[in-house]
Amino acid sequence: xxxxxxxxxxxxxxxxxxxxxxxxxxxxxxxxxxxxxxxxxxxxxxxxxxxxxxxxxxxxxxxxxxxxxxxxxxxxxxxxxxxxxxxxxxxxxxxxxxxxxxxxxxxxxxxxxxxxxxxxxxxxxxxxxxxxxxxxxxxxxxxxxxxxxxxxxxxxxxxxxxxxxxxxxxxxxxxxxxxxxxxxxxxxxxxxxxxxxxxxxxxxxxxxxxxxxxxxxxxxxxxxxxxxxxxxxxxxxxxxxxxxxxxxxxxxxxxxxxxxxx
Amino acid sequence: xxxxxxxxxxxxxxxxxxxxxxxxxxxxxxxxxxxxxxxxxxxxxxxxxxxxxxxxxxxxxxxxxxxxxxxxxxxxxxxxxxxxxxxxxxxxxxxxxxxxxxxxxxxxxxxxxxxxxxxxxxxxxxxxxxxxxxxxxxxxxxxxxxxxxxxxxxxxxxxxxxxxxxxxxxxxxxxxxxxxxxxxxxxxxxxxxxxxxxxxxxxxxxxxxxxxxxxxxxxxxxxxxxxxxxxxxxxxxxxxxxxxxxxxxxxx
Numbered sequence: 001x002x003x004x005x006x007x008x009x010x011x012x013x014x015x016x017x018x019x020x021x022x023x024x025x026x027x028x029x030x031x032x033x034x035x036x037x038x039x040x041x042x043x044x045x046x047x048x049x050x051x052x053x054x055x056x057x058x059x060x061x062x063x064x065x066x067x068x069x070x071x072x073x074x075x076x077x078x079x080x081x082x083x084x085x086x087x088x089x090x091x092x093x094x095x096x097x098x099x100x101x102x103x104x105x106x107x108x109x110x111x112x113x114x115x116x117x118x119x120x121x122x123x124x125x126x127x128x129x130x131x132x133x134x135x136x137x138x139x140x141x142x143x144x145x146x147x148x149x150x151x152x153x154x155x156x157x158x159x160x161x162x163x164x165x166x167x168x169x170x171x172x173x174x175x176x177x178x179x180x181x182x183x184x185x186x187x188x189x190x191x192x193x194x195x196x197x198x199x200x201x202x203x204x205x206x207x208x209x210x211x212x213x214x215x216x217x218x219x220x221x222x223x224x225x226x227x228x229x230x231x232x233x234x235x236x237x238x239x240x241x242x243x244x245x246x247x248x249x250x251x252x253x254x255x256x257x258x259x260x261x262x
Numbered sequence: 263x264x265x266x267x268x269x270x271x272x273x274x275x276x277x278x279x280x281x282x283x284x285x286x287x288x289x290x291x292x293x294x295x296x297x298x299x300x301x302x303x304x305x306x307x308x309x310x311x312x313x314x315x316x317x318x319x320x321x322x323x324x325x326x327x328x329x330x331x332x333x334x335x336x337x338x339x340x341x342x343x344x345x346x347x348x349x350x351x352x353x354x355x356x357x358x359x360x361x362x363x364x365x366x367x368x369x370x371x372x373x374x375x376x377x378x379x380x381x382x383x384x385x386x387x388x389x390x391x392x393x394x395x396x397x398x399x400x401x402x403x404x405x406x407x408x409x410x411x412x413x414x415x416x417x418x419x420x421x422x423x424x425x426x427x428x429x430x431x432x433x434x435x436x437x438x439x440x441x442x443x444x445x446x447x448x449x450x451x452x453x454x455x456x457x458x459x460x461x462x463x464x465x466x467x468x469x470x471x472x473x474x475x476x477x478x479x480x481x482x483x484x485x486x487x488x489x490x491x492x493x494x495x496x497x498x499x500x501x502x503x504x505x506x507x508x509x510x511x512x513x514x
Contacts, residue, residue, distance in 0.1 A: 161321050162351045166365035166416060167341035176368060180355040257355045257396040 041227040049231045058216055058228070067239065069211040070201050073129065077136025078197040082190060085141040089148025089189075094178060106145065114139030114200045118207050132204045139200045140193040147189025151182030184258045191247045198240050213239070266452050267295040267318070267420050272327035273477075274313055286477040287313050291327070293471050293480055295420070298450040304463040305473030306510050311456045312348075314478070315424045318454065319345050331419055341365055344413035348425040350405045352397040358408045359384065359393035365416040383411040386445055403434040410445065423455045427462070439465050443490055460503055465492055472509055482509060 024043050031042045053063040061069075091098035092106065117135050125131035155178050163177045205214025213236055220228030274288040287310040295301045305311050316322040318329050320339040329336040331343065344365075352361050360367075363380035371379075384393055387407040397405055406426055413421050426442075427435045443466060446453060457463050463470050464486060472482040484506060492499060 158351060159353065161339065162345070162347070162353075163368075164339035165319060165321070165341065165343065165345050166412075167369045169368075172368060177353075180353070183355065255355075257357075257398060 038224070039226060041230050043230075045227050046230045046234065049227045050235065053231065059219060060211060063216075063235065066211055066213050066216055067235070070205065070213045070239075073132045073204070073212070074136060074194075074197045074201045076129075077133045077201070078140055078194060080133070081137045081140035081193065081197070082144055084137075085144030085189070085193070086148055086186065088141075089145040089186075090152060092145070093149040093152030093182075094174065106142070106149075109138070110142050110146065114196070115203055118204060121204075122208065127208045132201065132209070135204045136197045136200045140197045143193040143196050144186075144189040147185050147192070148182065151185030151189075152178060154185065155181040184255055187247075187251045187255060191244065191251070194243050194247055195240060198236075198243060202236055264297055265294045266297045266332060267454070268330040268333075269293050269314075269318065270327050270330070272314065272317060272324045272329065274310070274317065274322070275325045288317075288324075289477040289479050291473075291479055293483065295452055295454060297452055300446065300453045300455060300466060300468045301471060302455045302457060302463040302467035302469070303471045303473060304457055304460060304506070305478055306458060306475050309476035310478030311458070311473065312424055315345070315422050315454065315456050318420070319343055319422055341369065341416045342419045344416040344418035344421050346406070346409045346413050346421065346423040346426040348428045350397075350402075350409045350429075352405055352408055352412070354397050357394050357396055358389060358400065358411075361397070361408055362411045362415045364412065379415055380411075383414045384408075386414070386448060387411045387441070402430050403438060406430065406438060407441070410442070414445075414449065414451070419452065421451050421453045423453060425457055426455075428457070428459075435462070440491070442466060447490075460506055461494060464499055464502055464506075465494065470506065472506060475510075482506075 027040070027043045030036055031040045050063070056062060058066065088102055088106075092102045093099070114135060117138055118131075121131035121134045125134055159177055159181060160173060163173060168176055201212070202214040202217075205212035206218045209215045209218075213232060216235070217229050217232035220226065220230075220232060270292055272288055272291040273286070275284050275286045277284040291314060293301075303311055303314065313322060317324050318336065320329075320336045320343070336343075352358075353364065356364065359380055362383055363376045366376045366379060381393075384390060387410050389404065389407050389411065392400065392404065397408070400408065409426065413423075427438045430438060439462060455463075455466060467486045470484045470486060471480055472484065473479065474481045484502070486502065488496075488498060
């Protein structure tokens with residue numbers, strides 16, 4: 001398959017860079033005001049701090065150590081959530097019996113925000129890693145599941161007719177038609193789910209932890225070190241962005257047939 | 263020549279869920295198709311033709327009457343009939359090649375045989391070089407070529423074509439009509455071709471079944487005894503066109 005090389009849009013890049021630059025300028029001017037002292041750090045200090053933390057420890061480990069801890073939690077919870085979410089989603093979406101059994105629980109669980117699970121998770125699993133896996137799992141799983149259910153529901157009934165005409169038995173219908181039809185929507189779920197998993201780990205780490213990117217912010221707050229708080233926020237944003245881009249790249253590779261995947 | 267497809271007294275009435283409203287779209291439709299014949303079902307308007315084809319395909323059930331293929335009654339969709347749809351309905355997640363081989367793959371033919379047949383039909387419809395393209399990258403005419411190759415590769419007893427060129431622009435439509443004749447000349451198949459375009463009907467048909475408007479039934483059968491390639495401005499062609507149009511308009 002030929003991969004189309006996108007034409008570089010210079011005017012788009014120009015305006016993007018300019019707007020980021022302007023925000024930094026406004027931020028810088030704001031931080032120079034005496035009334036902002038101690039509340040808004042100088043952006044140059046924040047960037048310096050990020051580079052400094054590359055080789056110096058914040059707490060027990062340097063910045064990469066914290067990112068590593070957060071990512072381990074995210075990936076563990078996320079992978080579990082994807083497996084369970086996809087299986088439950090298909091059971092609910094494709095089988096009438098499955099829907100009757102699972103749907104009520106799903107409807108209730110879906111309306112509970114992930115933060116509400118934190119106290120329960122700590123009581124059940126303690127303050128260690130397991131409670132964080134659990135919180136990430138439960139919030140991500142429901143998002144993945146929702147998308148799988150929608151994907152299965154949206155399978156064009158006409159495709160099933162075409163497949164029958166071409167000799168597809170009902171037994172083979174799921175693997176050959178329903179699953180590929182639902183793939184773009186499932187990918188959407190995996191993408192949104194990864195974003196949610198990342199957001200959830202930060203929340204979990206800010207409640208109770210001794211390492212992780214969320215912990216950096218929490219510690220910054222405790223020590224009134226606003227530079228550290230801002231550095232933490234920027235790192236969260238950058239990693240969230242990187243994860244989203246990685247997922248999009250993966251989708252474009254695996255779903256080349258889909259218009260969305262282009 | 264033997265009768266391969268028999269349509270006996272088909273009627274179809276659509277009723278809404280609470281049975282308060284019903285619409286009769288087909289009434290007492292009877293005709294038969296012989297082996298390797300290209301039969302065009304021509305009728306005005308939006309009434310009944312696609313329903314008739316769906317009944318032959320087994321995608322819908324008739325209210326009364328039955329359809330027999332090789333003396334066996336049709337009860338469900340199956341690969342002894344292949345449909346070329348107006349909206350083509352290729353599987354977008356499969357390449358052109360995979361779409362064409364799909365029906366053989368799903369019925370567990372071995373890989374070498376599948377490859378041989380699929381390549382043969384892609385070649386026949388003039389799509390070499392596009393085997394690995396996904397439908398989203400193909401033009402309307404090319405997609406319908408894949409649709410035709412897919413139908414051929416199913417090895418059906420009867421091919422059902424539901425206004426297959428209806429969504430194409432006029433130029434492509436003419437081209438595809440010629441292509442259809444070329445393809446079916448290379449490999450003879452029994453075809454039921456549905457259209458509401460009289461010119462298209464006259465251009466491709468061995469026999470035209472003229473249908474009435476709603477509820478549809480067979481009005482007349484016209485055998486078109488002209489050699490191919492036909493000239494659309496030929497005297498006899500125009501004469502037939504006039505006659506059949508008059509027939510339809512009178513009964514409206």
